Amino acid sequence: xxxxxxxxxxxxxxxxxxxxxxxxxxxxxxxxxxxxxxxxxxxxxxxxxxxxxxxxxxxxxxxxxxxxxxxxxxxxxxxxxxxxxxxxxxxxxxxxxxxxxxxxxxxxxxxxxxxxxxxxxxxxxxxxxxxxxxxxxxxxxxxxxxxxxxxxxxxxxxxxxxxxxxxxxxxxxxxxxxxxxxxxxxxxxxxxxxxxxxxxxxxxx
Amino acid sequence: xxxxxxxxxxxxxxxxxxxxxxxxxxxxxxxxxxxxxxxxxxxxxxxxxxxxxxxxxxxxxxxxxxxxxxxxxxxxxxxxxxxxxxxxxxxxxxxxxxxxxxxxxxxxxxxxxxxxxxxxxxxxxxxxxxxxxxxxxxxxxxxxxxxxxxxxxxxxxxxxxxxxxxxxxxxxxxxxxxxxxxxxxxxxxxxxxxxxxxxxxxxxxxxxxxxxxxxxxxxxxxxxxxxxxxxxxxxxxxxxxxxxxxxxxxxxxxxxxxxxxxxxxxxxxxxxxxxxxxxxxxxxxxxxxxxxxxxxxxxxxxxxxxxxxxxxxxxxxxxxxx
Numbered sequence: 372x373x374x375x376x377x378x379x380x381x382x383x384x385x386x387x388x389x390x391x392x393x394x395x396x397x398x399x400x401x402x403x404x405x406x407x408x409x410x411x412x413x414x415x416x417x418x419x420x421x422x423x424x425x426x427x428x429x430x431x432x433x434x435x436x437x438x439x440x441x442x443x444x445x446x447x448x449x450x451x452x453x454x455x456x457x458x459x460x461x462x463x464x465x466x467x468x469x470x471x472x473x474x475x476x477x478x479x480x481x482x483x484x485x486x487x488x489x490x491x492x493x494x495x496x497x498x499x500x501x502x503x504x505x506x507x508x509x510x511x512x513x514x515x516x517x518x519x520x521x522x523x524x525x526x527x528x529x530x531x532x533x534x535x536x537x538x539x540x541x542x543x544x545x546x547x548x549x550x551x552x553x554x555x556x557x558x559x560x561x562x563x564x565x566x567x568x569x570x571x572x573x574x575x576x
Numbered sequence: 577x578x579x580x581x582x583x584x585x586x587x588x589x590x591x592x593x594x595x596x597x598x599x600x601x602x603x604x605x606x607x608x609x610x611x612x613x614x615x616x617x618x619x620x621x622x623x624x625x626x627x628x629x630x631x632x633x634x635x636x637x638x639x640x641x642x643x644x645x646x647x648x649x650x651x652x653x654x655x656x657x658x659x660x661x662x663x664x665x666x667x668x669x670x671x672x673x674x675x676x677x678x679x680x681x682x683x684x685x686x687x688x689x690x691x692x693x694x695x696x697x698x699x700x701x702x703x704x705x706x707x708x709x710x711x712x713x714x715x716x717x718x719x720x721x722x723x724x725x726x727x728x729x730x731x732x733x734x735x736x737x738x739x740x741x742x743x744x745x746x747x748x749x750x751x752x753x754x755x756x757x758x759x760x761x762x763x764x765x766x767x768x769x770x771x772x773x774x775x776x777x778x779x780x781x782x783x784x785x786x787x788x789x790x791x792x793x794x795x796x797x798x799x800x801x802x803x804x805x806x807x808x809x810x811x812x813x814x815x816x817x818x819x820x821x822x823x824x825x826x827x828x829x830x831x832x833x834x835x836x837x838x839x840x841x842x843x844x845x846x847x848x849x850x851x852x853x854x855x856x857x858x859x860x861x862x863x864x865x866x867x868x869x870x871x872x873x874x875x876x877x878x879x880x881x882x883x884x885x886x887x888x889x890x891x892x893x894x895x896x897x898x
Contacts, residue, residue: 382858383638385613388578410859425614427638427674434636434858438865459614470673490673493595496697497720499607500600519610520675520697538596558578558610 374403375572377420380444381408382434384426384459388557389565393422396565402573412443420453420572423460425519425555428490432463432479441479448483453548453575455568461544461551462488462522484546485528492523492540492553504554506534506543511563516542516554523553548575578613579800579808580605584740587717603720608742611675611698611722612810615639615743615833619823619857620677620812621850622646622837624660628846629668629676635850636858639675639697641835642668647704647751648838648879651889657705659687662694669695677724682895683709692721698743700724703894704750704837711898716740726814728761730768731791732896733807738793744807746831747892748815751838753881755816755825757892762813762829769805776802806830815892818843818878820856820869827860844877 375397379389386408393406409415421444423431435441448454456464461484468488469475493500496519504516516537524541527533534543534550542553548571556564589603618638623629629640644660645653659680669676675697680687682701687708691699701714703726713736716723722742727733733744746765748758775783776799788798801808813826814835823834834857840850852872859865 381617383617385610385616387616388613426616427614427618429633429674430618430636430638430854434854437855438859472670473673476673495669495695496607496611496675496722497692497695498602499611500595500602501604501607502595502598502600504598517606517610519607519614537598555610558606558613 374405375419375569375576376404376417377406377422377569377572378409378415378418379406379422379424380431380435380440381410382426382440383430384424385555385557386424389422389424389457392557392562392565393569396562396569399562400566400569402569410438410440412439415440415443415447418447418452419576420455420568421447422568423454423456423463424557425458425460428459428462428468429478431459436479441481445481445483448481448549451548451575453568453571454550455565456549456551457555457557458519458521458553461553462490464549464551468522484544484549484551485531486524486544486551487526488522489525490522491520493518493521496520502537504535504537504542506564508532508534509545509567511567514556514561514563515559517558518542518554521553578606578609579804580609584717587740589717589719589740591720605742608722609809612724612743615675616810617858618833619854620833620835621840622835623668623841625664626667626671628841629672631847631850633672633674635847636854637674637850638833639677640668640672641700642676642678643704646838646841647891648753648842649751650704651751659691659705662690665691665694665696679705681705682707683712683714685714688714688719692719696721698722698724702726703747703891707894710895713739713895713898726892727765728892728896729764730772731793733765733811734791734793734797734801735898737807737809738797741809743810743812745812745814745835748813748817749884749887750815750891752816752884752887753818753839753842753879754884755818755822757884758813758815758817758826759829762826762831765807765811766830769801769807772798772802773805817853818881819873820852820866823853824856824860824866827857833857838879842879843873845873849873849877
């Protein structure tokens with residue numbers, strides 16, 4: 372196979388939107404490669420890059436634990452595979468997550484991104500919002516952020532680069548080859564973040 | 577990106593305000609329909625108590641739907657079925673981290689307002705409750721909170737989307753434990769979608785206009801749906817799902833996820849069944865995994881169920897002509 376192999380974790384959530392965003396990003400950049408849904412540890416072991424989509428983090432975590440995908444993703448991250456986690460994806464990548472109202476709860480996490488997450492940090496669905504944000508550090512000065520029952524980062528370790536904030540709350544981070552966003556770049560027509568990610572995968576390869 | 581056909585840019589439900597120095601917009605179609613996209617491939621479970629909501633969350637439900645009575649009990653009780661007690665909805669919202677939805681009566685604008693103010697994550701304008709207005713559904717563009725509506729065919733689905741629904745669930749016959757009607761309706765919608773897609777592909781605008789007239793919806797919505805070959809919003813199956821195999825079967829028919837009503841909490845093995853239905857929905861493409869899920873439940877514990885032919889009350893017909 373020529374080119375890069377990117378997978379979108381297809382347990383639950385907005386998988387199709389991420390597949391089409393990665394596909395269009397690769398096409399726009401004239402990059403060779405494939406993007407597909409992945410669900411099993413076998414499928415994940417072949418990947419050069421992984422997207423963990425939006426959805427319910429408790430559901431994606433619990434079910435990935437059951438079929439052994441969680442363990443495989445951890446191994447791949449340890450070996451340097453780039454991962455983009457949007458919303459639920461960022462929660463799953465984190466070391467610690469608590470809910471704004473319900474508080475501490477047990478949920479399976481990948482325990483990699485050195486951040487502490489507050490789930491539903493901006494409130495419930497009625498408080499979901501769109502806003503123009505900026506990710507200057509990765510060369511994206513303007514981006515339409517779609518925040519749906521979004522989490523925020525309340526604590527970031529020394530190795531974590533803060534990429535964006537809204538109202539003093541951290542909403543995008545990068546640690547090595549791992550990127551996490553509170554918002555959903557896959558729901559907008561702007562491919563900038565997905566392009567940045569596929570470039571990261573290409574470079575690593 | 578998600579399709580936004582039938583989008584109303586100046587809807588009353590859109591709120592512009594500042595979050596610190598940042599200008600924001602709430603209640604847009606992207607946010608409402610996007611919320612539904614986050615539920616895809618998941619199971620929404622009907623619950624009536626905090627305990628049931630926690631069982632649902634632990635089992636891997638993607639959201640819970642709060643009712644006063646499960647559909648099977650609504651059927652038994654008769655009388656008027658209304659929205660659930662606000663206090664119970666609030667207690668459930670404080671005890672689970674997944675989204676909390678609640679049902680209001682068809683056309684009951686103020687029950688919906690109350691649920692919106694309660695801050696539920698999605699409102700289901702539902703035929704399980706007694707309709708308040710048989711002829712007009714709620715104009716859902718006026719709300720910041722997204723709505724899900726039931727539909728038995730493409731016309732109903734598109735009329736609800738035109739009124740502002742952010743998500744559709746194809747109706748079954750609620751509270752029967754019988755999946756037959758859900759199967760018929762999802763197949764109806766699929767057949768009609770294939771038909772308008774082929775008209776679109778043939779470039780026959782005149783025929784598409786007749787379809788719009790026949791379905792009583794705007795031409796632009798019909799045209800965009802036809803070009804997509806699917807509903808422009810997320811579509812779940814609902815009504816009568818009782819077993820893991822029921823759930824997996826409906827997933828094979830092309831729906832984006834499922835609602836389970838009485839099937840779980842009217843069974844005698846609710847906890848195992850809740851987990852098993854989630855597993856079967858997630859891994860529906862893998863028959864071995866669905867078998868494992870089916871093995872987790874005992875058919876002797878399934879709800880007895882009803883034949884849908886001789887029902888006194890056919891909930892699915894409520895509000896369907898509007």
